[in-house]
Structures are given as C-alpha cells and as structure tokens.
Amino acid sequence: MTLRLKFTHGSHSVHVQVPDLRPATIYARFSSEFPDALKPTSTSTAAPTLRWLDSDGDWIEIRRDDKDCEHILLQVVNKSGVVHIQSGFTCSADEPTTQLGTLMHRYEKVMDAFDHLSRTVVKLPPISNILIVTKPDPKLSKLTxxxxxxxxxxxxxxxxxxxxxxxxxxxxxxxxxxDQNPSWEDRLQFWTKECQTCKDKQIHLAVTLGGDGTVLYTTWMFQQRVPPIVAFHLGSLGFLTNFCFDTYRPTMTNIIRGEGMNLNIRMRLQCSVYKYEEGPNIYSPLQKQPDQLLTANGLDAHSTSTVSVTTLTSSSTTADGSDDSDDDGGESHRQRVESRQKAEIMRRVKEMDSKRGTEVMDLGVCHEQGHTLLKMVPNPSTRRDSVSGIGIGVGGAGGEEMIQPTDTWQVLNEVTIDRGSNAGMLQLELFVDGNHVTTILADGLVIATATGSTAYSLSIGGSLIHPDKNSVIISPIAPxxxxxxxxxxxxxxxxRVCVPAASRTTAWASFDGRHxxxxxxxxxxxxxxxxYPAATICRRDQSTDWFTGLTQVLNWNSRVLQKPLESHL
Structure with missing residues (x-):
C-alpha cells in the first residue's frame, strides 16, 4: 500500500509516495527530497520542522515522537487522497502578531475546537488487548x-x-x-503492580471495577499514554464511575464493536520534584563584570569542571584580591555589582522560564546569598570546549543542561503540599511562569485539576470546575x-511551589495520595x-454525566424546597 504526499520547501513542490505515515518515515523522505530543508540556518540554532495542512487551512506541526500522527494523517489521505506537508519553523506564542484580525481568528478557532471536542462522537480503533483493574475487595473477584x-x-x-x-x-x-476452555490460557494473562506483563503489548482499553480510587489507580499505572477507561460503579462514591455493572454486556459490546461514543478528555498534571543541593562557589561577583558573566560562553571556556553551579556569593574581596571589608567604597561597589548581576540573571531566567517552560529555580527568595541557584551538568552530546552560560543554553544546541528532577509524576486529581506532623505553620513560595506571586502561610496547599476540583480541593472550600475546562485551581489549606x-x-x-530557606519547618508532598x-x-x-491526559468513556456526554454526578452523588445544592405562601392557610 502506497500513500500520496505533497512536499513543499520554499517555492518548490513535489508529489511522493510513502509506505506509511509514521513521522520518522515522513522526515526521512522529506530529507531525501530536500537535503538542506531540515538543517538549522545561520539565523537560528533550532532545526526546522515539518507541518501538515488540515481542512481548516491551519498548519499543524508533525512531532517526531507523536504516536497518533500516523492515524490522523491516514484519515486525511483516505478523505482527500493526499496530505500537503511543508517545512518551516513552528510559530511561537511569544512572536508578535501584526494583524489583530489574525489573533482574533486564532481565538475563535480555539474556542470552536474546544466546543467541538466536547461534543465529538468517537469510534475507538480495533480493540484486542483489554486491561481489567479490580478494587481489592474479595466480593468483586466473582464479578471479575x-x-x-x-x-x-x-x-x-x-x-x-x-x-x-x-x-x-x-x-x-x-x-x-x-477447564471450561483450555485455549483461553493464552488469552487470559495477568498483570502485576508495575504492569510488567503489559509493557510489551499495547493496552487498547482499560476496564475498572470499583470506585473513584480504582480509576485513579488505573491512570497512575500509565505514566505516559493512558488507554480509554470505562469505569463500572462498584465502589463507595462513584463520581468518576458512570456505568452500572448490570449493563456491562451492552456497554462492552458497543465499545468493542466500535459504536460511537463521547469521551471525557481529563487533563493531568506533570509534577517534578527538585531537591536543593549545596554547591561550591565558582566565581566572585567582583571578579567579572555582569555583562561578562552573562555572555554566550558564560563560564571559562577552558573549564573542565564536571559540574558547574551558578551562585551568588558574599565575597568581600576586590578584583586584585585585597580585603576591603573596612572600605565603604569597596562595599558599596560590591553591592552595586551584585545587585546588577542578580537583576540581570533574574531577567534572563524569567525570560527563559516563560518562553520555553524551563524548570528553573528562583533567585533570592528560596535561597540566601551563597546558596546554589541553578545547577548545571555537562551535556554528553556536546564537545568539551562548549560551555553554556548561566542557564541560558538550557535545552539548546551545545552547552550544558539543567539537573534532572528527582521524581516526576503524572497526576489526575491533585498534588498536595502540607505541613505533615509539624505543629507549626508552613511557609511556601508560589511562582507562576517564573514570577513570584505570593508567600503562603498555611497548613498546606492543594493544586488540583478540574477532575480533582470535586475531591480534596472541594473539601477545603475550592470551586467546582467543569471537566471540559483545562484549568488549575490553587486552594490553601487553613490559610x-x-x-x-x-x-x-x-x-x-x-x-512552582518552593519551601524557602527562611521556613521554620519542612513540608510533605503527595501526588494523588501516593509517593x-x-x-x-x-x-x-x-x-x-x-x-498525557486521561480519557474516560462517557455514559451520555461530558456535561450530562458531570451534572448528574453533582446532584445524585455529591447532593450538590440539595435542600427541602420552601412551601408556597398560602400553604399555611
């Protein structure tokens, strides 16, 4: 089977045929047709990407690691016979828009896309591997x-x-x-807690028998792509479990045979934990001027240090090494240099954090002078004489990389940071897009998704959020x-939530109640x-299932109605 593609690079176009529509195949064939198209230019260190044209006239980037791209492009080929693909750089959200109408058109298309997503009837691809997750209750073994x-x-x-x-x-x-059918031995397999038996085979559908905790546990098992989940209500609360087990036969028949249904695409949070580490001082603020400290090459190009740490020191020596602790002029000069250096680094770090989403540490709030600010490790793919600046080259070509987090989890409900067994109040610093928002003095903090807004967040006074809304709610605990x-x-x-150096106590973090x-x-x-969001199959549709759960499961706004005024007569 061959599939037709139209490649465009600059003013040149060519029609080609490919055996499949995997991103790797498309990139390889495009490179063979236009060898220089996907190489970085002299004006940009980033390599161009490939984009395909959808039916609305929008160019959508083809990511090399996108596993769903082949399926989407195959639908386009079957419908129109050809897919138009061109090279170019991905437009950044930070690039200025010259036309207000273009910006408004983008907003309109985004709103239409969200509205269409909530009402789209989906037919699942062929299902051959089904995972059954059962609540640890002996009574449910017979039902399983x-x-x-x-x-x-x-x-x-x-x-x-x-x-x-x-x-x-x-x-x-x-x-x-x-004994009933010996041939079922190969078709009935068992998974462990780590789902080791499932890793070699892709799970197409997950079935949960239990309550909301079983659904959370199922999504936790898949820290990347989550298969669609059909949840049968066999637990205590059942806000996320829409289906009754008595109707499992027609329900499963419709799903496996590919009948159309609505999906609830539930946003998840990626939570990365960074541990603070003390590091040696690499330089003194007075040894170099701030503009020299923030050049593209940053640290000494001949440095062979395996780990470089950017710090703000409290050195009181001048550039020639003499002691100026008693010299008011030298102390004033040192403070001015340090202030300019700190402000410039903060500006560059904020710019990097907001544009690239780089996971960085702040300056001056969580750490005191002399403490590590950004810890960098050498990039194995770079040459030894290529050394990055103070966090400026993070994620770019060459240079060094930021230290990796100690743990990273995908959570469906919430991440909770509390004071644990400490009797005192907890102090936390909250940052949004690299900007310090506020200092929180409370028993803790709950950061929840729309799905988690009806859980712990609701119990501490948080608002209800419709699951169709990709929002995050931040709720202090007893502020x-x-x-x-x-x-x-x-x-x-x-x-980013940080425990500052001035905090009297430590904090404890949990992710969907785990780890x-x-x-x-x-x-x-x-x-x-x-x-990697989590998709749950709706019994009816998103809104109907959600509002039904509020009224029937949570008894939202339930009360005895007032009697008419003439009822007492």
Whole structure:
C-alpha cells in the first residue's frame, strides 16, 4: 500500500509516495527530497520542522515522537487522497502578531475546537488487548470472573489482562476457567503492580471495577499514554464511575464493536520534584563584570569542571584580591555589582522560564546569598570546549543542561503540599511562569485539576470546575490570611511551589495520595500540564454525566424546597 504526499520547501513542490505515515518515515523522505530543508540556518540554532495542512487551512506541526500522527494523517489521505506537508519553523506564542484580525481568528478557532471536542462522537480503533483493574475487595473477584469469561467467550480476538492477585484466589477460580476452555490460557494473562506483563503489548482499553480510587489507580499505572477507561460503579462514591455493572454486556459490546461514543478528555498534571543541593562557589561577583558573566560562553571556556553551579556569593574581596571589608567604597561597589548581576540573571531566567517552560529555580527568595541557584551538568552530546552560560543554553544546541528532577509524576486529581506532623505553620513560595506571586502561610496547599476540583480541593472550600475546562485551581489549606482564597488559573501556566530557606519547618508532598515525600528547605515542585491526559468513556456526554454526578452523588445544592405562601392557610 502506497500513500500520496505533497512536499513543499520554499517555492518548490513535489508529489511522493510513502509506505506509511509514521513521522520518522515522513522526515526521512522529506530529507531525501530536500537535503538542506531540515538543517538549522545561520539565523537560528533550532532545526526546522515539518507541518501538515488540515481542512481548516491551519498548519499543524508533525512531532517526531507523536504516536497518533500516523492515524490522523491516514484519515486525511483516505478523505482527500493526499496530505500537503511543508517545512518551516513552528510559530511561537511569544512572536508578535501584526494583524489583530489574525489573533482574533486564532481565538475563535480555539474556542470552536474546544466546543467541538466536547461534543465529538468517537469510534475507538480495533480493540484486542483489554486491561481489567479490580478494587481489592474479595466480593468483586466473582464479578471479575463473570466479566472475563463473557469477554473471552463472546469476542475470540480479545486478550485480557487481569490482576495477578486474582490468579490464586478461590473466588476467581482460575483453573475452573481453563477447564471450561483450555485455549483461553493464552488469552487470559495477568498483570502485576508495575504492569510488567503489559509493557510489551499495547493496552487498547482499560476496564475498572470499583470506585473513584480504582480509576485513579488505573491512570497512575500509565505514566505516559493512558488507554480509554470505562469505569463500572462498584465502589463507595462513584463520581468518576458512570456505568452500572448490570449493563456491562451492552456497554462492552458497543465499545468493542466500535459504536460511537463521547469521551471525557481529563487533563493531568506533570509534577517534578527538585531537591536543593549545596554547591561550591565558582566565581566572585567582583571578579567579572555582569555583562561578562552573562555572555554566550558564560563560564571559562577552558573549564573542565564536571559540574558547574551558578551562585551568588558574599565575597568581600576586590578584583586584585585585597580585603576591603573596612572600605565603604569597596562595599558599596560590591553591592552595586551584585545587585546588577542578580537583576540581570533574574531577567534572563524569567525570560527563559516563560518562553520555553524551563524548570528553573528562583533567585533570592528560596535561597540566601551563597546558596546554589541553578545547577548545571555537562551535556554528553556536546564537545568539551562548549560551555553554556548561566542557564541560558538550557535545552539548546551545545552547552550544558539543567539537573534532572528527582521524581516526576503524572497526576489526575491533585498534588498536595502540607505541613505533615509539624505543629507549626508552613511557609511556601508560589511562582507562576517564573514570577513570584505570593508567600503562603498555611497548613498546606492543594493544586488540583478540574477532575480533582470535586475531591480534596472541594473539601477545603475550592470551586467546582467543569471537566471540559483545562484549568488549575490553587486552594490553601487553613490559610493564616483570611484573604487567601482559592484561585483558578489556566492550565497552560507553569507553577512552582518552593519551601524557602527562611521556613521554620519542612513540608510533605503527595501526588494523588501516593509517593508521599518530605520537601526540605530549598526543595521545590514544578507543576505543568501533562502531555498525557486521561480519557474516560462517557455514559451520555461530558456535561450530562458531570451534572448528574453533582446532584445524585455529591447532593450538590440539595435542600427541602420552601412551601408556597398560602400553604399555611
């Protein structure tokens, strides 16, 4: 099977045929047709990318790691017969727009896209591997067996993955299932807590038997791509579980046979933990001028240090090495140089943080003078004589990279930072897009998604957020200030919560109630929107399921109605 593509580079176009539409195939074929098209230019260090033209006339970037690109482009080829692909640089949101009408048109298209997404009826691709996650309740083992036997008997092409713990339970009766049909042994497999048996095979659908906690656990198992989840209500609350188990046969039949349905695309948060580490001072502020410290080459080009650390020191020596601790002029000069240096570094770091979303540490709030600000490690792919500036070359070609986080998690509900067993009040610094927003004095802080707005965030006074809204709600826990109220911000913002050096106590962080760990002074958590959302299958549609859950499960705004005025007569 061959597929037609139209390649355009500059004023030249050519029609080609490719065996598949994987990004790697498209990039390789484009490079063979236009060898110099995807190389960095003299005016930009970034390499051009490829973009394809959709039906609305918009150019969409083809990412090399996009696993869904092939499926989308195949639909376009089947509909129009050819896909138009051209080279170019991806437009940045920070680039100025010359026409106001263009900006308004983009806004209109984004709003239409979100509205269309919530009402789109989706047909799932062919399903062959199904993961069943069961709440650890012995009573549900029989129901898991009932569902498994029916799926194996009704759909011969289905392979099931069931919890390994059920294999030895008498209520599941694994041997009785094999006696019923010995050929099911290869189609009924078992997964462990780490889902080791599922890694070699792609899971096309996840079925949960339990409550909301089972749904959270299922999304936690998939720290990257999450398969669509159909949740049967067999737990306590059931706000996220829309389907009744009594109707599992028609429900599963419609899903597996590819009937149209609505999906609830639930935003997740990517939470990265950074641990503060003391580092040696590399330079004194008076040894170089600020403009020299912030050049493209940054540190000494002949430096062979394996780890370079950018610091603000409190050195009191002049450039010639003499002691000026008693010289008012020297002290004043040192303070001016240090102030200019700090302001310039802050400006560059903020610019880098807001434009590239780089996970950086702040200056002067979480750390005192002499403490590490940005810790950099050498990039193995660069030459030894290529040394980056003070965090300016992060993520770019050449230079050094920022130290990696100690832990990174994808959470569906919320990340909670609290005081733990400490009796005192917790002090936290909140940053949004690299800008310091406020200092929070409270028992803790909850940063939740729209899905998590009906959980812990709601119990501490947070607002309800429709799951169709990609927003983040920040809710203080028992704040010391009465004006510290919950705050809803766009999900595209980059948040960071830091325990400052001046804090009296340490903090504790948990992610969807898991992996609880202590945050010491100087430690921080970077929170951004995850590239891997969780999709749950709707019983009806997003709004209907959500409002039904509010009224029937949470009893939202339920009360006895007032009697008419004449009722007492």
């Amino acid at each position: 067996k009932e569902l498994s036997v029916w799926l194996l008997d009704t759909f011969p092409g289905i392979t099931l993955f069931v919890d390994k713990k059920l294999q030895g339970r008498s209520s599941f009766k694994y041997q009785e299932i094999l 010391h200030s009465l004006t510290a109220r919950p705050m809803i911000i766009p999900g595209t913002k980059h948040l 609880r760990q202590e945050l010491g002074k100087g430690d921080s958590v970077m929170i951004t929107a995850s590239r």
